[in-house]
Amino acid sequence: MSFRRIEYFLSVAKHLNFTKAARECYVAQAAISQQIKQFEEELGFKLFNRGGASVSLTPAGEYFAKQCQAVLAQYNGAVKQARFLAEGKKRDLRLGINGPYTQECIPDYLRRFRQLYPEASITLQEGGRKEMLEALEEEKLDVIVIPDYGLALDQRFDVLELSSERPKFMTGPQSPLAGRQYVAPSELAGQTIFRIEGSVGESPNQARADYLDQLGLGANPVQQVKTFLEASILVQAGLGIAPLPEGMERNLSRDVSVFSIEGDSFRIRTVALRLLPSVSLAGDHFFQLIREDQAAQRQRLQTQ
Numbered sequence: 001m002s003f004r005r006i007e008y009f010l011s012v013a014k015h016l017n018f019t020k021a022a023r024e025c026y027v028a029q030a031a032i033s034q035q036i037k038q039f040e041e042e043l044g045f046k047l048f049n050r051g052g053a054s055v056s057l058t059p060a061g062e063y064f065a066k067q068c069q070a071v072l073a074q075y076n077g078a079v080k081q082a083r084f085l086a087e088g089k090k091r092d093l094r095l096g097i098n099g100p101y102t103q104e105c106i107p108d109y110l111r112r113f114r115q116l117y118p119e120a121s122i123t124l125q126e127g128g129r130k131e132m133l134e135a136l137e138e139e140k141l142d143v144i145v146i147p148d149y150g151l152a153l154d155q156r157f158d159v160l161e162l163s164s165e166r167p168k169f170m171t172g173p174q175s176p177l178a179g180r181q182y183v184a185p186s187e188l189a190g191q192t193i194f195r196i197e198g199s200v201g202e203s204p205n206q207a208r209a210d211y212l213d214q215l216g217l218g219a220n221p222v223q224q225v226k227t228f229l230e231a232s233i234l235v236q237a238g239l240g241i242a243p244l245p246e247g248m249e250r251n252l253s254r255d256v257s258v259f260s261i262e263g264d265s266f267r268i269r270t271v272a273l274r275l276l277p278s279v280s281l282a283g284d285h286f287f288q289l290i291r292e293d294q295a296a297q298r299q300r301l302q303t304q
Helices: 003-015 018-025 029-043 059-086 102-116 129-137 206-214 228-236 281-303
Strands: 048-051 054-057 093-097 122-126 143-147 157-165 168-171 193-196 222-225 242-244 257-261 268-275
Touching: 003 018, 003 029, 003 059, 018 029, 054 059, 093 102, 093 129, 093 281, 102 122, 102 143, 102 157, 102 281, 129 143, 129 268, 143 281, 157 281, 168 228, 193 228, 193 242, 222 228, 228 242, 268 281
Parallel strands: 093 122, 093 143, 193 222
Antiparallel strands: 048 054, 143 268, 157 268, 168 242, 168 257
């Protein structure tokens, strides 16, 4: 079975028209029709229903097309990476980042990646989550590290969880909530909530708004601020409360208290994502570093 024949089949499956598929593949219509016929004979089942001018995929053909798309993508990715190796090109890593937790977990992985591949260059790109996802899908980035709240991640992505924690809020030293570990949602009614805006190019955080609605705080006054520093100063002044960005607790002033919501089970995750099937050798190695680290952590926990 040749990959060229798979390309012909996928083109016909996409257009459901032999003439358009032949034009896309730069071959005669008769040639592509003959290739599909031979393909069906080789497979032992029909790929298409043909009725006059109309063409449709059989149930078997529809399933086979989805599998062939994955096979062809993996083949093309393997050819690309093998060509890089044959030409002596470096395992350059392009990493997209979003969210404060990346500062907690990424430096150690980058240090270890450089130790393994000293010839490789490492490029970081920061931006909104939507921007990062689009760059990953367009193969402009090898791996991205982002918070996953509100995202619908499908089978196109390989997902590794880097952190998972309950949402936390910060409050000032003069607040009656100061020093408490848990606070009931009813105690926050009427409090102004300072919410840090998303990164450039990212729409307002609907997931955060939905979360506040679930807590019964949807009617609270909300004031958008641009930075974590701005939110923490307003909180210190006793003007309200603010969600604490993940991984930022150690950067707080001593007189700022942090609390969680009593009875709340919602969690915010930070995840590393890459495309499947893999199209990046650098992404493969970076993910392997994370997996090895997580396996070592699990082993340590089991032996304690």
